[in-house]
Amino acid sequence: MTHDLADAARQLLTTAFPSEWRETPLGWETVREWEAEHGVVLPEPYRAFVAEISNGSSYGPPEDGLLPLGWLPDDWPGGERDFTAPFPLTEAWIWENDDRDPDELDPLVDEVYNHGALVLGTETSGLVYWLLVLSGPQRGRVWLLADVGAVPFPAPKGSNQDSANFLQWVKRWHECPDDWATALL
Template structure:
């Protein structure tokens, strides 16, 4: 997983996977990507960074099931009463956490949940039912994809179990475009 440089072959594969052939008209452009990064105090990991700058900023042709939202957007079912998202704050997890099975009382767990949903990640989209895909942009898991739902949070990639997919945005898209179920291990 290379999160610092976008390989031209990966970009061609992303363009094909999303069916983008509009010569970059649906992309943000580098000026907008740089402005987004400056406003949020982050640098987006590659190849996602070049993807939104040069290929497209969101797509109805998946992944995830309800489409890829733009870098500055949130899925329609995200809700209006959530805390302000702080992308520059480090994403707090480095391993899966199923808070639904956590033995601690809810009063102890509740304050720990908002940072999982709202710190250090760009929301890529939803598969519905409150199941969101996040690209981590700050912290030790920068560049990794996480599945975060009402029950827990799980890193995505073969090294974490549950899937045969490679880590990162490219591995996540490759797995989807191959028609494989998300959790196939």
């Protein structure tokens, strides 16, 4: 079974993550083992990226580098991870402005941190986390998660989707490294 990345995707990913900053790719057997252990299939092109190009990078995106598959930052505030549970959001949610009782709000915030997504990396020393959604309606999309809320990273203008996938997220960063997060504004 071949899992070839399209030439344009491969070119972008190998250019955005120079070889001297890449971690050793996992290979397809290890990726399939991780998927079986966690009950999910990784979305493309991230799946092919970690299998064939790099399992993480100390060079961004994000600011603090791309984490290896399934790793969590040292300061991760979340709890028990469940990759099979659907990621609970389909649109931005700023819980800091939500007037619900904390007893109702806290379990919902916990789901955002722990259901259906893996952490790609952090910005501003752990104040912001980038997630790749693995389960639910936002599967394959990249989200920004902070202590005040969560928002999808916007898809490029003219796209038929509302939030960006891994390749679009990397492309935005690669093309605009100094102001790439302004896409959220």
